[in-house]
Amino acid sequence: MNVRQAWYHKKAASVSVMSWSIRMGMTILLYYFIYRLRNGDAVNGIDFQVAAGGMIIYAIYAGSGYRSLFPIINREFKTGGIEIWINKPINYIQLKIAEVFGKSIPVVLGLILAATAFWVLSGQFPQVGQMPLRIGAGFVLLLLGLLIATLLYALVGISAIWLIDAQPAYLILDKLIMIFGGAYIPIGFFPQTFRLVGELLPTGAAIYVTQLFYPDFLTNFPRFLITQIIWALVLLFVVYRAYISASTKLTVNGG
Amino acid sequence: MSFGLQVLGMFLNNIAFFIIWLFFIKAIGTTNGWGVKEVFGLLSISIFTYGVSHALFGSMNGLDDNVISGSFDSLLTKPKSLYVRILNQRFSVSSLGDLIQGFIGIIIFLIIMQPSIQQVLLLALILPTAILAEVSFGIVTGCIVFWFPQIEGLGNAFFDLIITPSIQPIGLLEGTMRYIYIFVIPAMLLGGFPVEIFTKFSWYTIIIAYLVAIAWWLLSKLVLKRALRRYESANFFGYNV
Numbered sequence: 001m002n003v004r005q006a007w008y009h010k011k012a013a014s015v016s017v018m019s020w021s022i023r024m025g026m027t028i029l030l031y032y033f034i035y036r037l038r039n040g041d042a043v044n045g046i047d048f049q050v051a052a053g054g055m056i057i058y059a060i061y062a063g064s065g066y067r068s069l070f071p072i073i074n075r076e077f078k079t080g081g082i083e084i085w086i087n088k089p090i091n092y093i094q095l096k097i098a099e100v101f102g103k104s105i106p107v108v109l110g111l112i113l114a115a116t117a118f119w120v121l122s123g124q125f126p127q128v129g130q131m132p133l134r135i136g137a138g139f140v141l142l143l144l145g146l147l148i149a150t151l152l153y154a155l156v157g158i159s160a161i162w163l164i165d166a167q168p169a170y171l172i173l174d175k176l177i178m179i180f181g182g183a184y185i186p187i188g189f190f191p192q193t194f195r196l197v198g199e200l201l202p203t204g205a206a207i208y209v210t211q212l213f214y215p216d217f218l219t220n221f222p223r224f225l226i227t228q229i230i231w232a233l234v235l236l237f238v239v240y241r242a243y244i245s246a247s248t249k250l251t252v253n254g255g
Numbered sequence: 256m257s258f259g260l261q262v263l264g265m266f267l268n269n270i271a272f273f274i275i276w277l278f279f280i281k282a283i284g285t286t287n288g289w290g291v292k293e294v295f296g297l298l299s300i301s302i303f304t305y306g307v308s309h310a311l312f313g314s315m316n317g318l319d320d321n322v323i324s325g326s327f328d329s330l331l332t333k334p335k336s337l338y339v340r341i342l343n344q345r346f347s348v349s350s351l352g353d354l355i356q357g358f359i360g361i362i363i364f365l366i367i368m369q370p371s372i373q374q375v376l377l378l379a380l381i382l383p384t385a386i387l388a389e390v391s392f393g394i395v396t397g398c399i400v401f402w403f404p405q406i407e408g409l410g411n412a413f414f415d416l417i418i419t420p421s422i423q424p425i426g427l428l429e430g431t432m433r434y435i436y437i438f439v440i441p442a443m444l445l446g447g448f449p450v451e452i453f454t455k456f457s458w459y460t461i462i463i464a465y466l467v468a469i470a471w472w473l474l475s476k477l478v479l480k481r482a483l484r485r486y487e488s489a490n491f492f493g494y495n496v
Contacts, residue, residue: 030432033427033432034427037287037427043283169260171265191278
């Protein structure tokens with residue numbers, strides 16, 4: 001499905017936006033309640049606005065559709081559906097990446113709109129300094145993070161050819177990104193060592209952007225950037241090798 | 256290898272939840288009577304009910320695939336109840352890992368809490384409501400595919416509306432939020448209510464749990480019936496072994 005088709009199915013995009021908004025809204029409400037019980041006191045230096053802001057960024061990030069890469073690649077490798085794509089003069093992985101991101105553009109725009117509405121109506125936008133600089137740095141980390149996440153999900157999808165069922169690997173990857181992205185609890189709640197280890201893993205590196213409003217975000221930015229560049233290069237090489245290897249193992253039965 | 260990987264995958268997935276929510280409680284401290292023990296119990300019970308629901312009735316989340324691929328036709332041609340056929344069409348292997356892990360977690364929780372015989376029996380009494388509510392909610396969200404067949408995984412996305420809060424310490428919520436998680440999205444039944452047997456038991460909780468679970472079961476039957484009116488045969492030829 002391309003962007004034009006995705007707009008055509010605007011009902012579908014609206015439902016996806018609604019689903020994401022409700023899910024994140026539920027988690028944010030839980031935190032709102034907890035912070036209210038604490039009389040608004042920050043937890044490990046993270047106040048409610050920063051915690052909610054991280055979750056909202058995670059929802060927008062996840063709405064970009066990179067998670068759909070696994071089920072699509074996994075299914076096409078398993079069912080043999082891939083054969084109708086690999087005889088075309090275009091790289092299969094690039095095609096699938098373009099497909100999922102194109103399809104998700106209306107969802108991302110809808111989520112940005114929902115987030116803006118939430119911040120305007122609730123007045124809970126994080127009050128942090130150097131916002132233009134943060135947004136610029138966050139945008140770089142967002143792009144590199146999406147590249148890492150996309151490569152990770154593509155890799156797990158390709159692994160279906162060896163694992164038969166790559167669902168468990170997908171589950172682990174998905175949960176690690178959710179955990180280190182602060183989908184359940186802000187990464188600032190984690191003990192320092194655990195947080196550092198998580199940030200060094202590719203699943204953590206994929207989602208640094210959710211720390212955009214954290215007090216130490218700009219201090220950590222150079223480290224985040226270097227880690228992302230290293231992981232992006234490593235994964236580009238690994239995915240390329242895995243795809244070549246999987247293609248040679250692929251057998252088209254015809255019919 | 257695939258079976259082992261699936262069980263291992265779910266095991267690691269659940270361990271991750273235990274770790275992060277324990278970090279959470281450590282960071283915020285005991286809140287509204289919910290501390291480490293209660294959160295451990297909640298996660299164990301939620302994982303167990305998820306395991307039972309998905310191991311025995313795993314196909315409730317598979318309606319998307321059935322309808323989109325056209326294999327739903329094969330279910331319609333059998334004399335048994337369609338509701339039952341949908342539920343027992345598939346056995347989820349990876350959920351066995353959840354079931355076992357959740358069960359072990361519950362045993363550990365009981366050892367920690369040192370409950371009376373009455374509390375253990377009450378836990379056994381309330382667990383079926385958790386499974387019924389989860390399965391019924393799964394059917395309702397699975398039926399979304401009949402209205403939005405073009406959105407892949409939408410049913411699962413909506414099913415997450417009950418799973419996400421069920422592994423969060425929502426038992427500490429009060430007021431409107433608590434009612435929402437009991438009546439609108441019955442996530443409280445999946446872990447919060449069973450834990451409350453050990454913390455602030457009342458018969459009112461058991462009665463509400465049964466009423467809500469039965470209401471969701473009836474709703475799921477009604478939604479399935481309405482959804483079927485929208486289904487058109489795909490003329491799909493296939494077979495079941």
